[in-house]
Amino acid sequence: MRARAAWLALVPVLPACGGGETPVEPTRGGLPWFEDVARARGLDFTLVSGHADEFWMPEIMGGGGALLDADQDGDLEVYLVQGGHLVRERRKGERHRLFENQGAAHFRDVSAGSGADLEAYGMGAAAGDADGDGDTDLYVTHVGPNALLLNQGGLRFVERSEGVAHPGWGTSAGFFDAECDGDLDLFVANYLDWSFEGELPCLNSLSRRDYCSPKNYRTPARDVFYVNDGAGRFVDESEPSGIGAKRGNGLGLAFGDLDANGWLDVFVANDGMANHLWWNQGERRFREGALVAGCGVDASGQEKAGMGVVLGDLDRDLDLDLLVCNLASESDSFYLNEGGRFTDRTALTGIGPVSKSFTRFGVGAFDFDHDGELDLFEATGRVQAASEPSTADVYAEENLLFRGVGPGRFVEVEPRGGVAAPLVAAARAALFGDLDGDGGLDILVVNRDAPANLLLNRVAVRGHWVAFRVLERGGGDALGATLEFTGPRGRERREVASASSYLAASDPRVHLGLGPESGVDEVRVRWVDGVEERFGPHAAGSVHVLRRGAGR
Amino acid sequence: MLPLRTLVLVPLAGLLACGPTGPSSPPLPELAGRDPEVRAAVEHLHGELVAEPGDTTLSTEWAMLLDANELDAAALTAWQRLVALQPEEARVHYHVARVSERRGELDTALRALESVLAYAPDYAPAQARLGRLLLEAGRLEEAGATLERALALEPGAPGPVLALARLDLLRGDAARARARLEPLVATYPREPYANSLLARAFATLGDERSAARHLAAEELAGAPAARDPWQAEVQRRALGLKVRIDRAKARLAAGDPAAAWKELEPLAARGDELALVDTQFQVLIAWGKPDEVLERHARLAPELAASPMLAMKRVLALRALGRTPEAVAALEQELRRNPAHPHGPALMGELLGELGQHAAAAQAFARARENGDRTLGTALALAAALRAAEDEGGALAALVRAAEEFPWAPKPWVERCALLAARGQLAEARAALDEARTRGLEPARARELAHEFGLDEAVR
Secondary structure (H helix, E strand, O other), rough: OOOHHHHHHHOOOOOOOOOOOOOOOOOOOOOOEEEOOOOOOOOOOOEEEOOOOOOHHHHOOOEEEEEEOOOOOOOOOOEEEEOOOOOOHHHHOOOOEEEOOOOOOOOOOOOOOOOOOOOOOOEEEEEEEOOOOOOOOOEEEEEEEEEEEEEEEEEEEOOOOOOOOOOOOOEEEEEEOOOOOOOOOOEEEEEEEOOOOOOOEEEEOOOOEOOOOOOHOOOOOEEEEEEOOOOOEEEEEEEHOOOHHOOEEEEEEEEEEEOOOOOOEEEOOOOOOOOOEEEEEOOOEEEEHHHHOOOOOOOOOOOOOOOOOOEEEEOOOOOOOEEOOOOOOOOOOEEEOOOOOEEEEEOOOHHHHOOOOOEEEEEEEOOOOOOOOOOOEEEEEOOOOOOOOOOOOOOOOEEEEEEEEEEOOOEEEOOOOHHHHOOOOOEEEEEEOOOOOOOEHHHHHHHHOOOOOEEOOOOOOOOOOEEEEEOOOOEEEOOOOOEEEOOOOEEEEEEEOEEEEEEEOOOEEEEEEOOOOOEEEEEEOOOOOOEEEEEEOOOOOOOOEEOOOOOO | EEEEEEHHHHHHHHHHHHHOOOOOOOOOOOOOOOOOOHHHHHHHHHHHHHHHOOHHHHHHHHHHHHHOOOOHHHHHHHHHHHHHHHOOHHHHHHHHHHHHHHOOOOOHHHHHHHHHHHHHOOOOOHHHHHHHHHOOOHHHHHHHHHHHHHHHHHOOOHHHHHHHHHHHHOOOOOHHHHHHHHHHHHHOOOOHHHHHHHHHHHHHHOOHHHHHHHHHHOOOOOOOOOOOOHHHHHHHHOOOHHHHHHHHHHHHOOHHHHHHHHHHHHHHOOOOHHHHHHHHHHEEEEOOHHHHHHHHHOOOHHHHHHOOHHHHHHHHHHHOOHHHHHHHHHHHHHHHOOOOOOOHHHHHHHHHHOOOOHHHHHHHHHHHHHHOOOHHHHHHHHHHHHHHOOOOOHHHHHHHHHHHHHHOOHHHHHHHHHHHHHOOOHHHHHHHHHHHHHHHHHHHHHHHHHHHHHHHHOOO
């Protein structure tokens, strides 16, 4: 038994698990959990939507980016996808940007000459070792042809988009090993079959021109599935796999073995339509089954505006649950996994009434205060003008932060969003990772037509922590592998994941809050192909590398 | 008996609103950016209220106007001011609850609903709303009891039944949810969420076939069947371009273009707003006045007339006048200008079909699909055009694709049945009809079709 520090006294007394009746007081008047240091640390980035007189739908949906250790020095670089202007002639040289982490979250813009500074109307990014050479590559989605950027080392990338430059409106994308064959395949969510000519003159509640609902267009798009041939070349298998059989207004994306059959399934949050859950049946075949599985629509039967996604074991029963963010007036949807079927348990989470006042996009469930409970951060921003705006930006809102108070239960943290002064902007992607290397998870928020926020973790009293970089034999992050360990709250499970949230690729390292524990005795890793290895013990306060083949 | 909180809050609210010398007039809210019709109405009523600040009728009208037009902060203040003037008027508390809920102020909404029920415990929509909010707040026991009270007040009302079924499913009692929902679906087959919830219940019970049937039915659902007279009274005060267009479209959908036109009349002076002109044209065509559409279109400013939406309405007007070749020519011109038009090619397919040019119509429908028109109607129209062009193989393939793309829809299977029966492939036709039946084709209709196609044996 590991020693418990005096910190134990600070762990909140928790209500019994599972019930919904025990009131838990919100965290009111507390200290901020995060501090925005973006400009001070050299992360100067404003997502340019290009909005002028028209209301072209892509202008309101971007943008995102990726956190990746591009130069393999142990800290996270930041890649941010730029918009610009949808009409090429009106662009003003806006490009995607790469920021080198020079240590402790001090950043330097290294975009010029990096090969990653593409000029295109961007949406999101995926990160993973696409060519199996051990470093992290990027896939960038655009309104127009997407791009695959292979990492050449030394913060240099080269574009190799042949075969993967899907010309549609790509949104979230992610690498995952669909075939359990050791290389990373690629899934791209598409939003609408959009064109300038198909735009519509939609009105908001003030009877003024504004952005339309995706439902107005009635042109949902097909998502795309590319299979890796093992040498970094991708083949479009959307049609034969079944993925191309259904259309949706795809936004958020996440991967996980939701039915515990050994294959990674794909969940796509659709905007204004039933979500898609692509059951992976092996042999490159997928079957869509969200409605029957219970995660297509909400508890009242309503198709919601699905945006960002969290996929993880939120109720600590060792299977994977789903949390989907939605539009204002629609609460988040928390789909509890019960043996491959899902029940919408949002009413028991405590996030419903708060969340439904905002339009939530980026989202992540992480243990920010290291008490062993997953907390929840949601980046928010409207898609139609506020009828009573409080700021000049009529799409701006405050972000939301919730503290975990038990399996799948949360209370809102105040001050709102966990920051001392409210950050009011039209936020889109939220990217999560330990950017300053102090062990606390930080957040990068991309804002439409406003500076991005770099929210460094300043939780006053944090518990112990430990983190794992989980690597395949070739050195790439073992996306889709599962870790099981005994934490301060009992047996737990975490996924090695990068794609989740909204238009985002986050830190793939597995980060655990340990509360008073001084380490973990043993970590069981189940690799994507089902092989298991055991590692440990591991002391708190460090990032440990778990390399395939080096365990027991 | 009144809740203690209400007894304390009411006099406090009275002091806040009235002051020591009687009620003061409310401030004029910020109206910049508001619809001109809303702005004018609010300014006019404010003028009257300044003259008579204690007039409860005027004050109520003021609160309703602000509320209906989503001036939420001012509306909440106005309703709270009325609480002070009429502390025992339940519907005023109810409107405080509604606006508070809309603003995300759940605690205020819950407190206001307690007050409503203290004065009007028999108003079922208030019980139902309270139950739903308690459910959203995770207070399941209280929610259940409140919803049962709502149901007792209005037996069979969809809102409480749906919320209670949600509660059942939340508690893992799918059988009970099913028992609640089946009678509701029988009474309100177009209630939007009932079929979806029932599908969930069946799926949980392992009956995927029934689940699929109700998911298919859910796609045909209509407007919610909830009834809330107090809320409706407020909503009638909504003004402005969007509201009037929405109302006009609702009238049009109900088959009453004259009433739709009347809804738009107050906006007549705003003839340069695209959304208004587009709706006017839509109404005129439905009203049998396509010639007026052509006249109005000819008078529009060039930049407005060039709008793809209005150009399409002109095509529809020409079609309605029987001038189909001219409609085709106008549409061809529009499609040359906007090759990626999402709906134009489908309309071209219809026009060419009317002219008997079925092969060209099929090409147009295929182009519509390439341009992103993913509706079932276009998929079926493609098959019909191919069949009319005597390409039965192509028609069958198109129906197979439609069935794959719309797995819950019976129609592709019905069409397939008809085509196969016409080709004398009765066994395959019977199988297709069976597939349609598993996807929700009504048994009576299935019998009619079987009779029509000579398949009586198959469906007995």
